[in-house]
Amino acid sequence: MAESIMPQLKKAAKKSLKARENELAHTEKQLEVLNGGLFADGELPYFKDKIAEIGHSPLRPKALEILQINVGYMCNQVCEHCHVDAGPDRKEIMTRETMEQCLEVIRNTGAHTLDLTGGAPEMNPNFRWFVEEASKAGIQDFIVRSNLTIIQANKKYHDLPEFFKKHNVHVVSSMPHYTRGKTDKQRGDGVFDKSIEALQQLNAVGYGMPGSDLRLDLVYNPSGAFLPSDQAAMERDFKKALKEDFNIEFHNLFAITNLPISRFLDYLIASDNYEDYMYSLVEAYNPAAVENVMCTNTISVSWDGWLYDCDFNQMLDLKVASKVKHIKDYNEEVLNDRNIVISQHCYGCTAGAGSSCQGTVA
Amino acid sequence: MANSYYDPADLRKFGNITEWSEELGSKFFDYYGKVFEEGALSAREKSLIALAVAHVVKCPYCIDAYTKDGLQRGITKEEMMEAVHAGAAIESGATLVHGVQMMNKYNKLSM
Numbered sequence: 001m002a003e004s005i006m007p008q009l010k011k012a013a014k015k016s017l018k019a020r021e022n023e024l025a026h027t028e029k030q031l032e033v034l035n036g037g038l039f040a041d042g043e044l045p046y047f048k049d050k051i052a053e054i055g056h057s058p059l060r061p062k063a064l065e066i067l068q069i070n071v072g073y074m075c076n077q078v079c080e081h082c083h084v085d086a087g088p089d090r091k092e093i094m095t096r097e098t099m100e101q102c103l104e105v106i107r108n109t110g111a112h113t114l115d116l117t118g119g120a121p122e123m124n125p126n127f128r129w130f131v132e133e134a135s136k137a138g139i140q141d142f143i144v145r146s147n148l149t150i151i152q153a154n155k156k157y158h159d160l161p162e163f164f165k166k167h168n169v170h171v172v173s174s175m176p177h178y179t180r181g182k183t184d185k186q187r188g189d190g191v192f193d194k195s196i197e198a199l200q201q202l203n204a205v206g207y208g209m210p211g212s213d214l215r216l217d218l219v220y221n222p223s224g225a226f227l228p229s230d231q232a233a234m235e236r237d238f239k240k241a242l243k244e245d246f247n248i249e250f251h252n253l254f255a256i257t258n259l260p261i262s263r264f265l266d267y268l269i270a271s272d273n274y275e276d277y278m279y280s281l282v283e284a285y286n287p288a289a290v291e292n293v294m295c296t297n298t299i300s301v302s303w304d305g306w307l308y309d310c311d312f313n314q315m316l317d318l319k320v321a322s323k324v325k326h327i328k329d330y331n332e333e334v335l336n337d338r339n340i341v342i343s344q345h346c347y348g349c350t351a352g353a354g355s356s357c358q359g360t361v362a
Numbered sequence: 363m364a365n366s367y368y369d370p371a372d373l374r375k376f377g378n379i380t381e382w383s384e385e386l387g388s389k390f391f392d393y394y395g396k397v398f399e400e401g402a403l404s405a406r407e408k409s410l411i412a413l414a415v416a417h418v419v420k421c422p423y424c425i426d427a428y429t430k431d432g433l434q435r436g437i438t439k440e441e442m443m444e445a446v447h448a449g450a451a452i453e454s455g456a457t458l459v460h461g462v463q464m465m466n467k468y469n470k471l472s473m
Contacts, residue, residue, distance in 0.1 A: 179438055222434065229434040233406065237436055279374055 014078055016087040017263055024266045025085065027317040033265065034344040038275060044282045047346045054287045058339035061309075064332055065297040068115040068311060068357065069102055070094075071127065072303045075119040076153045079174075079187045081221055081264045083315050086119045093123075094303040099130045101305060101327045103137070110332060111299075112140040115357065117311065120150045122157060135167040143170045145219075145357075148198040149191055161198075161205045170215040171207060172254070172357075173199070176223045178241035186223040199248045208250040217252045219359075225273035227280055227351055228255035231360045254359030257281075259312050259348035281347040289354030289362040295340045298357075301327055309340045311357070316343070373423045406435050413442060414449030 017025040024030055038044045051057045072093035075086035094102075106114060114134060121127055121144060135142060144164065151160045164171055175195060176186045183192035199216075202208060208216030218238065222228050235253035242248040258264045260277060268274040295309040299320075305327040308314040322338040324331050354361035380387030398408050409431050416424030432442050 177436065182438070220436075224433060226430050226433045229436065230405070233400075233404070234436055237406075283374065 016078065016085045016089050017266060018085055019087070019089040022266060024262065024269075027315070030261055030265055030316060031318075031343060033269070033274075034260065038278055039344055044278060044344075047342050047344050050282075050285060050347075051290055051342075054290060056290050059290075059293070059295070059342055061336050061338065061340060062296045064109070064111050064299060064336060066113040066115055066294070066299075066357075067106065067109055067111040067301070068117060068298055069301045070117050070303055070311060070314060071099075071119070071121045071124040071130065073119045074123045075147065076123065076150055077120070077147055077187055077191065079263070080267055081186060081223070081258050083259055083262045083264060083312060084119060085262045085315070090119065092303045093125075094305075096126050096129075098303070098305045098327065099126055099133075101330075102301060103130075103133050105327060105330045106134050106137045106139065109139075113143060114139045114141070115143040115145070117145040117357075120147050122146065122150050122160060128163065131163075131167050131169065135169070141170055142168065143172050145172050145174075148173045148175070148195040149187075151198040151201060152194040161202045161207065164202075165205050165207070165214060168214070170217070171202060172217045172219060174221065175199075175218040175238070176221055178238050178245070182223050186221070196246050196248065199242070199250070200246065203247075203249055208248075210249060216250045217254060218250050219254045219256055221256050221258055225268055225271065225277050227257055227284060228355070231255040231353060252359070254357070255353075255355070256357070256359065257348045257351055257355035259345045261312060261345050262315055278344070278347070281351045284351035285347060286350055286352060286354060286362055289350040289352075292356075292361040293346070293349045293354065294356035294358070294361065295349075299335060307335065310349075312345055312348075313341055316345070318343070368422050370422075370426065373426060376423070406437065409435055410437065410441060410445040414445040417446050418449040418453050 024033075039046055048057050051059060070084075073084055073086045073090035074088065074093055075082075075084075075090070076088060078087040114137075116131070116134075118124070124130070131142075131144070146160070146164075150157050152158075163169075173195075174187075176183050180192040183195065184190065199208070202216055205214070206212050207214040220228060220234055220238070228234065231253065234255055238253050239250070242250070260268055260274070260281070265274070268277050295313070298310055300308040300311045300314050302308065302314050306314075307320045307322070307325055307327065307330070308318065309320055313319075318341045319325050320335065320338055321341055322335050324334045349355050349361075352360075352362075377391070380391070398405060398412070401408075403411075409428060412424070413428040413432055416428050429442065
């Protein structure tokens with residue numbers, strides 16, 4: 001059944017759910033799915049009950065370490081699994097005014113990591129200015145999540161590797177697999193070859209080379225309704241294959257679980273995999289991962305300045321449960337005294353070795 | 363009662379077998395878990411062996427489980443199909459090698 005439906009899905013995924021007017025583009029519909037069905041029937045336990053067993057309900061933040069800013073949902077790709085529902089048709093882009101508000105926060109935050117994401121963050125017209133200004137704040141680890149193909153997408157992006165190098169940006173890039181077939185199936189035809197070329201360009205300026213301070217990490221998402229396996233073993237396989245086949249070097253591989261929201265949720269339901277996937281997530285629940293789940297050390301900022309516990313909550317429009325809800329009112333102390341908003345998608349971050357934007361957590 | 367001998371949802375109830383014999387069930391699952399750990403063979407190699415055996419013993423639960431396990435480990439479909447052929451070749455070889463017995467018997471009985 002899953003196989004027979006795949007070609008249709010692939011065709012449909014050229015536009016975002018929003019542009020297709022798919023009902024799952026509405027966050028309340030997604031939350032209805034996540035809170036109903038198996039969980040409402042009592043077949044599977046609610047996430048809040050599961051973490052209550054180990055005394056973590058309500059889930060509370062620890063010290064803030066990572067400030068993650070989503071500068072817009074526009075992207076040159078329309079990946080089937082995208083939790084942002086990003087694509088060329090998405091027009092939500094952070095304005096310079098909101099960026100100014102973010103910069104004020106970046107200059108004063110206690111966080112050691114600044115993490116820019118999207119969409120393709122590079123497509124924001126003020127991206128370069130923002131990176132230049134943000135890098136002046138001297139934050140310890142400055143990450144840009146780049147999808148690789150953007151470097152090849154247009155002449156104006158060709159110099160991105162040099163630009164990243166100049167500002168000592170830590171590049172984190174998605175690479176679903178080291179084979180063409182699996183990569184293109186998830187991310188679109190031709191993505192694999194473009195990604196390989198982009199990685200070679202990044203290597204050429206020093207990114208990802210052994211001993212280099214120019215950090216290049218890859219993100220692996222499973223290309224289907226299954227969980228990632230052991231991160232270290234996957235990293236070994238990726239390193240061997242990319243080195244042997246393309247002479248590509250990189251530093252670390254982050255294995256990230258696909259959370260059942262947005263386009264991945266749509267895929268799970270359409271391919272009749274939703275229930276099995278939720279069972280897999282709950283079965284793989286690891287109490288040790290709860291301790292370090294990323295919402296406990298991260299604040300996520302949306303393109304329009306709202307604050308969230310993580311990028312996934314942002315896509316579900318579950319704003320922080322705090323008096324401070326917007327970047328213009330940012331107050332780290334007040335924000336840190338909050339309960340983290342959870343739902344059943346959170347099982348994605350506690351499965352197996354755990355999952356975060358920085359890879360495993362347990 | 364289900365009107366089919368195999369129900370995919372039964373796979374996730376596999377652990378329930380300990381309820382009717384805790385000692386044996388637990389010993390089995392401990393053993394099973396240990397077998398598939400990294401050892402002289404990698405967990406990846408063992409997953410492919412398990413997939414091949416799953417086909418040979420024609421266990422639908424095991425085929426589902428080790429196809430998914432292979433995907434999780436980044437094993438490609440080409441690798442999976444080669445493993446299935448390795449199992450199938452041994453199974454058909456096991457049938458065909460009995461052809462020698464048939465030939466022996468034929469020759470013995472024939473003048």
